[in-house]
Amino acid sequence: MQKIIFSIFLFAVLSCTKEKAAQQQNQCNCGTIANDGIDNGCYWLEIRNNCSGNKKKFCFDQDIWLNAQVGTNFCVTNQQQW
Helix, strand or coil: CHHHHHHHHHHHHHHHHHHHHHHHHHCCCEEEEEEEEEECCEEEEEEEECCCCCEEEEEECHHHHHHCCCCCEEECCCCCCC
């Protein structure tokens, strides 16, 4: 019985995680971090847009830049699409 309950719980958690990832992929202000760097005090992330496939560099503060990893999904809240 415990195995059945655990299986149902695990399935529910995995389903929600996949659904959230799919929603983020369809958001046009999100994309995959392709590169990062620092130029003239700008901590930049180059992000490939999920909808258009275009890459664009954005400046962020040091805390955000340090926590962002190349290859992960990232959403830019003040942009609609690029």
